[in-house]
Amino acid sequence: MPSELATVVLAAGKGTRLKSDHAKVLHHAAGLPLVAHVLRAVAPLRSAKAAAPAWVVVGHQADLVRYIVEGFGARTVLQRPQLGTGHAVAQALRVLPRSVRRILVLPGDAPLIRTDTLRALLGLHRQGGYAATILSARLEDPAGYGRIVRSESGSVEGIVEQKLLQPDQSGLREVNSGMYCFERETLAAFLGRLGRDNPHREYYLTDVIALIRGQGGAVGACLAPDPDEILGVNTRAELARVDALLSRRKAEALMAAGVTLYQPETLAIDPDVAIAVDTVIERGVELRGATRIGRRCRIGAFSILENAVIGDDVIIRAHTLVYNSRVAAGASVGPFAHLRDAADVRQRARIGNYVEVKKSVVGEGTKAQHLTYLGDATVGRDTNVGAGTITCNYDGVNKNPTVIGDRVFIGSGTELVAPVRVGSGGYIAAGSTVTENVPRDALAIARSRQLNKPGWARTRRQKLAAAKARKEEPPMGVQLSNARQRPAKHAKKPALRKRRK
Ligand code: UD1
Ligand code: CA
Numbered sequence: 001m002p003s004e005l006a007t008v009v010l011a012a013g014k015g016t017r018l019k020s021d022h023a024k025v026l027h028h029a030a031g032l033p034l035v036a037h038v039l040r041a042v043a044p045l046r047s048a049k050a051a052a053p054a055w056v057v058v059g060h061q062a063d064l065v066r067y068i069v070e071g072f073g074a075r076t077v078l079q080r081p082q083l084g085t086g087h088a089v090a091q092a093l094r095v096l097p098r099s100v101r102r103i104l105v106l107p108g109d110a111p112l113i114r115t116d117t118l119r120a121l122l123g124l125h126r127q128g129g130y131a132a133t134i135l136s137a138r139l140e141d142p143a144g145y146g147r148i149v150r151s152e153s154g155s156v157e158g159i160v161e162q163k164l165l166q167p168d169q170s171g172l173r174e175v176n177s178g179m180y181c182f183e184r185e186t187l188a189a190f191l192g193r194l195g196r197d198n199p200h201r202e203y204y205l206t207d208v209i210a211l212i213r214g215q216g217g218a219v220g221a222c223l224a225p226d227p228d229e230i231l232g233v234n235t236r237a238e239l240a241r242v243d244a245l246l247s248r249r250k251a252e253a254l255m256a257a258g259v260t261l262y263q264p265e266t267l268a269i270d271p272d273v274a275i276a277v278d279t280v281i282e283r284g285v286e287l288r289g290a291t292r293i294g295r296r297c298r299i300g301a302f303s304i305l306e307n308a309v310i311g312d313d314v315i316i317r318a319h320t321l322v323y324n325s326r327v328a329a330g331a332s333v334g335p336f337a338h339l340r341d342a343a344d345v346r347q348r349a350r351i352g353n354y355v356e357v358k359k360s361v362v363g364e365g366t367k368a369q370h371l372t373y374l375g376d377a378t379v380g381r382d383t384n385v386g387a388g389t390i391t392c393n394y395d396g397v398n399k400n401p402t403v404i405g406d407r408v409f410i411g412s413g414t415e416l417v418a419p420v421r422v423g424s425g426g427y428i429a430a431g432s433t434v435t436e437n438v439p440r441d442a443l444a445i446a447r448s449r450q451l452n453k454p455g456w457a458r459t460r461r462q463k464l465a466a467a468k469a470r471k472e473e474p475p476m477g478v479q480l481s482n483a484r485q486r487p488a489k490h491a492k493k494p495a496l497r498k499r500r501k
Contacts, residue, residue: 005122006100007042008092010178011035011069011108012059012079017234023061025108026068027239030246031270031288034233035065037111037246039072040271042104044115045122055096056108057088084202085178086194093188100184105205107178110232111242112249117229118179124222125181131217132186132209134159135179137227144234145175146206148221156219158210163199174223176206177230186217246271254281282318300334308339311347325357328364346381360391363406377402377416380424386412393418405440 015024025035032040035056042054058065059079066076079091089105096103102125104118117135125133134156136148146159147169159176160169190211194203209219224230233239250271251264258277261267268286275281276295285299288306293299297310300318308322316322317334325343327333333351343357351357352369360377368374368385375393378401379385389410391402395418402416405424410416415433422428423440432446 004100005045005102005104006096007045007054007104007106008089008096009035009038009042009054009056009069009074009106009108010085010088011065012057012062012082012088013109014060014082015109015234018236018239023065024233025065026061027233029111029233029239029243030250030268032111033068034111034242035069035108036072037271038106038108038113039069039074041113041115041118042106043073045104045118055092057092059088084196084200085205086191086203086208089187089205090191090203093184093191096184103182103184103187105178105180105182107232109234110178110230112229112231112245113177113179114226114229117224117226121179121181121222124220128220129218130181130220131183131212133181133220133222134209135177135224135230136174136221137177137224137230138173139175139227140173142173142175145232146178147172148174148176150174150221156209156221157213159206161198161204161206174221175230177224178232179230180205182208186212190215243268276312294329303334317353374402376400376418377404379404380406380408382406383408383410385410386414386430388413389416390414391416391418 011025013024018024018027020027026033029037039054054074056069056074056076057079058076059082062078069076077092077095079088082088104122106113121133121135134148139145144162146161147165148156149158149160149169149172151157187208190208193211194207196203198204212219228245231238231242233242247267247269248264250269250273251261251267254269254275255261255264259275260280262281263283266283267281270288272289273287273291275293278295279293279297281299282301284302286304288304291305291308293310294312294314296312297314299305299316300320302318303316303320305322307324309326311327311329313330314327315332317332320334320337323340325339327345328347330348331345331350333339333345334353336353337351338356339345341359343359344361345351345357346362346364348365349362350367350369351362354370355368355372358375360374360379362368362374362379363381363383365381366379366383366385368389370387372385372389373391375391376399377391383404383406392415393399393402400418402418403421405422405426407425408422409427411428411430411432413431414428417433417435420434420437422438423442425441426438427443428434428438429443429445429447432444434444434446438444
């Protein structure tokens with residue numbers, strides 16, 4: 001099938017105004033590089049008549065940008081040196097297949113654009129029979145954008161860049177989004193005629209519009225229904241703004257779909273996050289990447305979930321971190337818990353405060369409620385992991401596994417020195433350092449025996465009191481809080497700190 005339409009995304013610029021070492025289009029908003037948002041908006045257009053992939057014009061940090069955009073199915077064309085938006089499109093035209101008759105041009109730095117708006121632009125272009133159609137918007141503050149110049153009859157005559165505005169044009173509010181649809185033949189013909197007579201000495205794509213009009217060609221303009229959609233990122237302040245708008249847009253979609261968000265403006269939610277109905281998200285929560293959350297969950301304030309898969313009826317309490325991990329239905333986690341690296345918390349399990357779970361399975365109904373580290377562990381069902389239990393999974397070279405069966409009781413303060421297994425039904429005395437396997441249903445006590453010295457403490461108190469009364473030095477080995485302390489004879493003098501040269 002010949003592909004009639006191709007998309008060209010301009011992403012070769014350095015982004016000088018960001019003052020960054022990184023290419024502008026690789027800066028992230030809502031968890032994705034700016035250019036990735038653009039490619040995602042374009043992707044659904046391909047299923048229509050247009051079968052060609054998007055072409056991205058790369059230049060600054062070309063290798064890195066190429067690597068990223070190829071991950072989104074795009075092809076690239078190199079623009080070097082970068083001589084302006086008109087020059088960038090010209091490079092793309094040289095490599096587009098002959099079958100491409102129509103070209104959608106998009107800037108790589110405007111991540112809020114929606115597929116439907118692009119469809120409207122393409123629709124108007126086709127219906128109007130235009131040689132070029134501009135997506136425009138009316139902005140309260142048009143600073144920084146090229147302005148659409150219309151004739152008295154309302155027809156589009158050209159685009160004037162901010163720096164070249166005439167005094168009588170300063171009131172123009174309709175701006176150029178930098179998104180256009182062109183007939184390929186017309187575009188090719190006029191790109192060749194662009195000059196560089198402007199403050200940046202660049203070939204401006206925008207100048208093509210006036211050239212087309214000068215030859216009697218028809219130019220259309222499609223007004224974006226939501227002006228935010230065309231916002232571009234030239235500065236850090238604009239980056240922050242589009243990031244917040246993307247999150248806000250996602251929050252609104254979630255609320256419309258039956259999710260409760262308290263103070264949605266305090267949330268950071270990436271576009272691919274999915275949440276089922278009647279889940280409640282408390283304030284200050286960050287939901288990142290491909291996080292999926294089931295029904296009737298509660299995600300506590302200031303928690304961060306990244307690529308988390310959360311079942312139904314889960315409670316995540318405040319200040320909990322979940323990275324690349326799963327929590328099954330009916331489980332609860334937190335507050336102040338940390339799940340990471342494929343932690344797998346099964347149904348109705350309970351992970352409490354200050355518990356870290358790394359690359360471990362926590363079986364159904366199992367509890368680890370306080371101050372625990374489970375790393376590289378597999379814990380069966382209905383097991384109780386006492387407060388302060390630690391898997392000693394790292395021997396300085398390797399990570400070793402701990403396997404704990406079902407209905408095990410692990411006393412508080414246990415250290416499990418991996419590799420080690422605790423059989424189902426086993427019982428570990430509090431404070432044990434377990435270095436050997438514990439058989440099924442066995443009791444393991446792995447700590448030194450307690451020694452009680454009757455009356456020792458009373459005697460000590462009496463000695464101290466007597467010494468104080470005599471204003472003597474306290475007996476050897478005892479320090480009174482107010483006692484004058486002499487340095488021991490063998491104490492070293494504090495070493496003088498070496499001066500830096
Ligand atoms: C451009 C438009 C302006 C419009 C605005 C919308 C021109 C001359 N001006 O201005 O009318 O209102 O976008 O956001 O087109 N790029 C290249 N190669 C280059 C130069 C730029 O690939 O040689 C890329 C950039 O990486 C960027 C995009 O083109 O993604 C737009 O360039 P930018 O410098 O941001 O243009 P603006 O000044 O914003
Ligand atoms: Ca821009």
